[in-house]
Amino acid sequence: MTLLTLEGVTASYGASQALFGMDLAIAEGEAVAMMGRNGMGKTTTVRAICRMLPAGGRLVFDGHDLTRLASHQAAKLGIGLVPEGRRCFRDLTVEENLVVAARSGHWDLARVAELFPRLAERRSQRASTLSGGEQQMLAIGRALMTNPRLLILDEATEGLAPLIRAEIWAAIARLKTETGLSLLVIDKSLKELRGVADRAVLVARGQVAWAGAMDALDAETSARHVGV
Template sequence: MTTDTLLDARDIVSGYGPTRIVDGISLSVPNGGGLALLGRNGAGKTTLMCTLAGRLPLKEGSIRLSGSEVGTLSPSQRCRRGIGFVPQERQIFATLTVEENLRVADLRGDWTLERIYELFPRLAERRQNGGAQLSGGEQQMLAIARALMSDPVCLLLDEPFEGLAPVIVEMLLDVLIRLRRESSMAMIIVEQHARMALDVAEQAIVVERGRIRRSGHRDELLLRWNEIEDMLAVTH
């Protein structure tokens, strides 16, 4: 592991009960780097993300953040160390207002309410609305904003564009690209729309049956895009 490595996961094994869904995956992300996790449904991407975030126990392997082992820590402890997580289900508090959702996650870092509202003007407009009163796109904005309020050094995003209208997807994509460009925060993104994920992240791995089948720089993968598309194609 180089001194520039922020998140370093080695030989990760995890799953549900005795079932090994992630079977020996290793990955690393440098400070300020971006990594896309690509693969078919059921390949193990979400399981891997939940394991990195502490939502699932690590059966084998190690997870190190800035050189320190975090694989045995709870999700809240990992959050305080700098791992932010935007789950696929969003999991915002439906009975709390937008602002209350944000204040719950505030760890008094660089991200303030003012900075969040500048990034997401729509949340500023809806700050007194309850979570249940938001559209799907607004809920996704809030889920990302809440993760940012914990001041992460590494942000994990699991299917951030799923089920959203194209105009919202375009706006969120612009936000993520802006975050990559203007901050030193690293980012790992799972996304079915592979080309969008590669707009955000310069490195990618293709996961199949819990193992890495292909990895490389964005430019390398785009040169072999027909092969990558075959790997990602849904089978029936």
């Protein structure tokens, strides 16, 4: 069953158009990798899905027309976002960051702590005192606390140390295999994405340039559209 559908989605920042008819479909339990060079419209697509940016075209999530909803209403429907740059609530403690987003469901404090034991160790610390990697774990944990049906991870491992990246990729893989959560993962790490995603969507100039099974993505296509 298709959970999220985007058809001919357009979006602009003032006079500058960023999306020129984006198409995307994510099925229940499916993990989709979205790749592309910088400035091609990946984050704009995320912002359109999360209703942080007005968008034209057709955006449907679980039968609901997203264009009619505010950002918080889209989140309540089950769209969880781990934003680029983490954006934790810096003056709140780790636990407060998680509790403030909590909605009933599978994910609670104990399950997030089990996924990221480092967060449990730092539950009383302010988010601003955490390392970059820990803040990223917190951003993922916070999104999971909303008990989403679709989790969007926008550059979740960007700028992190290799060990931390490995830890986060392992957690994302666990989310896929153990919980069956639908995932939209935006990243440029082809090797890691191959271990997580079922399908890949390559974005160029605000449109889909290539889409297909992850296994079918060859090095030449990747190099042409993503640069890696």
